[in-house]
Amino acid sequence: MKYIVFILFTVMTNAAAQLMLKQGMMSLGPISFEGTNPLLKLLQIVFSPWVFFGLCTFVISMASHLYVLSKVELSFAYPFLSLAYVAVAIFAYFVFREDLNSWRIAGIACICVGTVLIAQSGRGHEEETASLSSDKIHSEIVR
Template sequence: MTGYLPLIIFGVLLNAAAQLALKQGMRQIGYFEFSLQNSSHLFFAVASSPYIIAGLTCYVISVVVWLLVLSRVEVSYAYPLLSIGYIVTAFAGWFLFQESLSPTRWTGIAVICIGVWLVTRSA
């Protein structure tokens, strides 16, 4: 199963890239309220954002990669490795968007790292 670890990580990184692209797209669009009056404006803003389109494209590709993973690896091994995405997006949010990483978040990231290490050791 560990032979498929690069494919799993690729899918996870695509998913994280999707989150980051969507975040950047929404940073450009800005805060909005869901209402019937602004729904058409919002739809066109979202549909024309290159970051939103890139994020959705990354999601589609990551689903294809994930289907490949699931056809080859036990889900009880592969699925916990998705938590690597939490680690990547936390660091990227901190680095790219100047989001805060409190001591509690650092502790959570450390726990996730330990959990990922334990799962990969079980293969």
């Protein structure tokens, strides 16, 4: 649980990147590749300010996630990324006026409950790992 700050940073930067990408694509309008060079269109999309900063934020999020993966188990860290769905849904409601109906709220509640259960399982596992490590060290010293 001591790396939870880094996990939550990963989640929030991931969600922020999604919001920036959405803003960027809204500012570009509907995309059509007809009558234009697809490579030039792709470059226009990638280098539009909101999309570019969204992609940069994804890189930061990924770097943070790699750090987290070097410290905790994948089966503990990865499910926390589902909280990005929660953050995106809530921020999209306020920023883009997207619908937040009862089905979405129920889904958000399920994600939150699942994440809490995973966090609880990680706490017990860290204690087991710590006791196993100290037992192993003790047995090495006794030898």
